Amino acid sequence: MSLTITKLQKKIADQAVLNNITFSLSLGQVVGLVGPNGIGKTTIFRTVTHQYRADGGTIELDEQDLTDHPEQRENLFYLDNQHLFFRKYRLDKIAGDYQLLYATFDQARFMALIEKFGLQGSQRFQSLSKGYQALVMVALALASGAPYVFLDEPFDGLDLLIRERIVNLVVDAVADGKRTFLIASHNLVELDGLSDRVLFVKAGRISQDLTLEDVRQQAIKLQLVFKTKAIPDVIREQGRILTIRGRVIEAVFPHFTPEVKAAIAAEEPVLNESLPLSLSDLFKVEFRAKNAEVKMGEDRLLKLVRSRHKVLLRVMVVFVLLLSAVNLGQSIQNYHNEQKYVMDLAQFEESKQEAKKNHLTFYNNKSYEEYREDQRHLFIPNQKGQLLSDLISGRFFTVVSYLIPLIVGLAIASIDQASGFNAAIFSSGFRRRGVFATRYWYGFLILLGAMMLGSGITILGYYVAIPAMYVGLSGMNLLGVLLMNIAVVSFMYTIGTAIGTIFASPFWMGVFGLFGTWFGATAADRLIYSTMRSNPVRLSGNNLFFAYFIAAMVISIIGYFATRWLFDHISLENAGNVLLLPKLRWVVMIYALAVIPYGLGQWLLNNELLSYTVSIIAILALGFWWWYRERPQKKLA
Numbered sequence: 001m002s003l004t005i006t007k008l009q010k011k012i013a014d015q016a017v018l019n020n021i022t023f024s025l026s027l028g029q030v031v032g033l034v035g036p037n038g039i040g041k042t043t044i045f046r047t048v049t050h051q052y053r054a055d056g057g058t059i060e061l062d063e064q065d066l067t068d069h070p071e072q073r074e075n076l077f078y079l080d081n082q083h084l085f086f087r088k089y090r091l092d093k094i095a096g097d098y099q100l101l102y103a104t105f106d107q108a109r110f111m112a113l114i115e116k117f118g119l120q121g122s123q124r125f126q127s128l129s130k131g132y133q134a135l136v137m138v139a140l141a142l143a144s145g146a147p148y149v150f151l152d153e154p155f156d157g158l159d160l161l162i163r164e165r166i167v168n169l170v171v172d173a174v175a176d177g178k179r180t181f182l183i184a185s186h187n188l189v190e191l192d193g194l195s196d197r198v199l200f201v202k203a204g205r206i207s208q209d210l211t212l213e214d215v216r217q218q219a220i221k222l223q224l225v226f227k228t229k230a231i232p233d234v235i236r237e238q239g240r241i242l243t244i245r246g247r248v249i250e251a252v253f254p255h256f257t258p259e260v261k262a263a264i265a266a267e268e269p270v271l272n273e274s275l276p277l278s279l280s281d282l283f284k285v286e287f288r289a290k291n292a293e294v295k296m297g298e299d300r301l302l303k304l305v306r307s308r309h310k311v312l313l314r315v316m317v318v319f320v321l322l323l324s325a326v327n328l329g330q331s332i333q334n335y336h337n338e339q340k341y342v343m344d345l346a347q348f349e350e351s352k353q354e355a356k357k358n359h360l361t362f363y364n365n366k367s368y369e370e371y372r373e374d375q376r377h378l379f380i381p382n383q384k385g386q387l388l389s390d391l392i393s394g395r396f397f398t399v400v401s402y403l404i405p406l407i408v409g410l411a412i413a414s415i416d417q418a419s420g421f422n423a424a425i426f427s428s429g430f431r432r433r434g435v436f437a438t439r440y441w442y443g444f445l446i447l448l449g450a451m452m453l454g455s456g457i458t459i460l461g462y463y464v465a466i467p468a469m470y471v472g473l474s475g476m477n478l479l480g481v482l483l484m485n486i487a488v489v490s491f492m493y494t495i496g497t498a499i500g501t502i503f504a505s506p507f508w509m510g511v512f513g514l515f516g517t518w519f520g521a522t523a524a525d526r527l528i529y530s531t532m533r534s535n536p537v538r539l540s541g542n543n544l545f546f547a548y549f550i551a552a553m554v555i556s557i558i559g560y561f562a563t564r565w566l567f568d569h570i571s572l573e574n575a576g577n578v579l580l581l582p583k584l585r586w587v588v589m590i591y592a593l594a595v596i597p598y599g600l601g602q603w604l605l606n607n608e609l610l611s612y613t614v615s616i617i618a619i620l621a622l623g624f625w626w627w628y629r630e631r632p633q634k635k636l637a
Contacts, residue, residue, distance in 0.1 A: 001062050001075070002026045003148050003180075009056035010040075010047050017043045019204030021057070027147055028177035030170060032191040032279070033184040035201035036287055041184040042080075044201070045150045049078045061148075074102055077146035079137050081153065084125075091136065092121030095143070104145030113139040117165075131162035138169050147179050155187040163187075167194055192279035200286045208286060216277050220256040224249045224264070225271035234263040240285045252277065252285050302438045308421065309412050309443060316408055317450040323400060324454035328461040331395055335378055335466065342375050378462060379472035387480030387545045392473075396455055396481055397488065402521075405447055405489045409496020410513045412443050414506040422570075436567045440497055440560065448489045455481050480545065487549050490556035492517075498563040501580075502570075508578050512588070520591075523599035578626065589623045 008021040017040045025031060033041050046052045048059055050066065050073060058065055061072045086094045091114055099105045111121060117135050125133060134154055141149045151170075155163050167190060173179050185191050191198070192212070200208040222239075225247050226232065235241065238260045239251035248271075253260055264272065343351060348368050355361075374380065383389045416422050416439070459478070462471050499513040570580045579585055597615035604611040 001147055003076075004060045004063075005048060005057070006060070007057040008044070008047060008054055008059065010043055010052055011055050012043070016204055018047065021201075021204070021206055023199055023206050023209060025148065025180050025182060027180050028174055029180045029197060030174055030195045031180065031182050032195035032198040033182055033201065034188070034191070034198055034279070034283060037186075039201050040204060041201055042152055045078050045152055045182075045184070046080065049073065049076050049150065051078075051080065074104070075146050076148045076150070077102075077141050077144045078150040078152075079140065087126045088124060090122055090124055091119060094125065094136075094140070095121070098140060098144065102144045102146065106143045106145060110139050110143035113142065131158045134158055134162065135165060138166055142169060142173055149173075149179065149181050151181060151183045151185075153185055154183060155185055155190050163190055170194065188278070188280040188283055195279075198279060198282070200283075202286065210282070212279065212282075215282065218256065219252060219254045219277060219282075221250065221252050221275045221277040221281055222264075223271065223273045223275050224251065224269050226267060226269050232264075232267045234260065234267065238263070242281060242284055250275065252281050254285060302434065305435055305438045306442045309415065309439075312408070312411055312415070313443060313446045316404065316447065317453075320404060320450040320454045321457065324457045325461075327395075327398070328458050331378075331458075332461065332465045338375065342372065376470045377472040378466055378470060379477065381472055383477070384472070384474035385476055385542075387476055387542050388484055392477055392480065393484070396458060397484065401451070402488060402492055404451075405492035406496040406513065406517055408443060408447055409493045409498075410500045410509050411496075412439060413497055413500020414509050417500070417504070417509075418506050423575075432568045433564055436501075436564045440564075443497075444489070444493055447493055448485065451485045451489055452482070455485060476542075483545075483549050487552040491552040494556045494559040494563070498559055498566075501563050501567050502584055504575050504577055504580050516588075516591070519595045519599045523595040526599060526601065578629075585623075585626060589619070592619050592623075 002024055003026075004024040006022050008018050009016070010018040021044060033044065035041055043052065047054050050059075050070075058067075060066070061069075061075055064072055066072050086097065089097070092111070095105075095107045095110045098110075099107050114121070114136060117132065117139075119128070119132060119136070125136065128136065138151070138154065141151070154166055158166070170181050170183075171194070174181060183191065183195065196211065198208070198210045198212060199206050200210070202208075221242075224235070226249075229247055231241070231244075231249065235249065235251055238255070239253045242250040242252060244250075345368050348371055352366075379391060379395075380389075383391065386392075459473065459481075462473070495517060496513060499516070500509050503509040503512060566581060566584075574580050574582055579588070593616060596619060597612045600611060600615055602608045602611050604614055
């Protein structure tokens with residue numbers, strides 16, 4: 001008995017999914033059906049078993065077309081995982097129904113199989129774990145008596161023990177030569193040891209029909225190291241590169257002839273070692289374009305890096321816009337409340353006299369009419385020439401505005417670290433710097449766009465709710481808001497990304513990120529205030545703003561390249577430590593000694609010397625504990 005599929009065609013939504021699929025199956029085989037996601041493997045099963053009506057081609061069993069001889073379909077068994085009608089049924093009820101569908105269905109064998117798995121006929125299918133559901137479906141296939149069984153992803157998401165049970169059931173079933181399994185699976189390791197043949201599905205066709213043992217006689221997988229990073233022409237022309245790690249190249253040579261062997265030897269490789277050729281290697285060879293293996297993989301990886309953080313960044317955008325709307329509403333409400341409580345002339349004169357006694361200059365040479373005019377403005381008119389003032393800064397930036405870029409940077413780094421994505425990157429041959437740059441700029445640009453959009457909503461809201469002449473914003477003010485957004489996002493996001501990159505766990509990222517930034521900001525604020533008070537010749541106004549802006553951008557640029565360099569040197573052997581790069585412990589300690597005592601100031605009994613001493617001793621004690629904690633791990637490494 002043989003099953004022959006010839007030039008099978010199928011369109012779905014006017015798109016050709018199957019295009020002249022041709023292959024044949026004989027009894028006593030386990031055949032793998034392999035291809036990327038969405039290539040049409042499930043469509044082949046559904047079309048062959050007539051769940052889909054073919055648009056062309058023939059399906060014949062012993063030279064009888066299944067369209068003309070529908071009774072022959074009893075010889076095919078396929079369970080569509082997406083459309084199981086018996087999810088809520090008891091297992092004994094499922095067996096009874098299949099006895100009606102297949103004349104050769106052996107209900108006693110089915111019950112014996114499930115009892116062997118420790119299951120009872122009274123149990124419902126939907127109450128079983130995914131692994132036991134898979135075993136029940138294989139038991140149905142074996143009890144059906146159908147000589148041709150199609151299994152679609154039978155190993156998907158199953159643990160090792162369940163996979164071994166399924167493999168053993170399949171091997172036992174084909175041992176007598178009366179049954180054939182066609183298995184579609186992405187678990188190429190299991191399929192490698194199980195299948196006799198492999199069909200590769202590519203562009204709607206069967207591109208390769210391979211017997212693995214025959215392939216291994218003419219193909220070879222080599223690990224090569226050359227004296228330089230340059231890849232010899234013979235490798236590019238005759239081989240298919242799988243991975244490149246520094247100077248270490250792994251490549252498959254589909255036709256390893258004596259001439260190819262001699263050409264490789266002529267390049268004088270430092271290392272030339274043969275490796276086991278697996279089905280996974282053949283999959284990569286088949287579905288990667290020649291001479292574009294690594295680049296295609298990098299393109300897909302960088303696309304994956306961006307897509308991993310889409311949800312996080314979308315939530316952040318929504319939060320920023322909602323925060324802008326709330327701040328806008330509060331500012332407009334405060335403005336209108338202030339208009340209701342304007343001082344009358346007597347109150348103004350009284351306040352003016354009180355200010356004079358206290359040596360305040362706010363009311364100097366100001367008339368009551370000028371005071372009334374100023375009160376109508378949302379922003380003070382005499383600050384139109386300033387890039388940024390306290391009033392403008394307060395309207396557009398809050399503590400949360402500074403925290404958002406920091407937290408987003410921390411979150412992007414911690415997600416990739418905690419999920420094991422970094423580990424997958426580090427064990428591959430991809431350039432880490434490209435991965436880091438893609439991750440950084442994708443998050444940065446969306447974050448900056450969200451902050452700018454939030455500022456734009458705020459400005460637009462002011463002009464809608466308040467007469468334009470009283471908004472009081474000038475072109476210089478708007479430029480200041482733009483530059484401030486760039487500086488805040490660049491500086492804080494870079495700090496968050498740097499901390500998230502070098503720390504080993506989300507907990508330590510959060511502790512050092514939030515507390516470290518808070519102590520640093522406190523120390524910087526105190527230093528700026530002290531410098532401005534003590535320095536008689538100091539920057540002010542727009543010059544001071546530009547000084548801060550340039551300093552923030554320079555630190556951000558240096559931080560970006562430094563963090564990218566550190567990311568390139570991380571080793572996951574330190575994943576159990578606080579830091580992925582333990583030598584940076586001393587950098588963290590120096591930073592703590594520089595900012596914590598100074599930022600806290602006279603916190604203990606209002607005594608500066610005592611406060612500094614206790615702070616420094618506490619930091620050194622923490623540093624010693626940290627060093628002692630990681631010391632045993634270093635010895636074991």
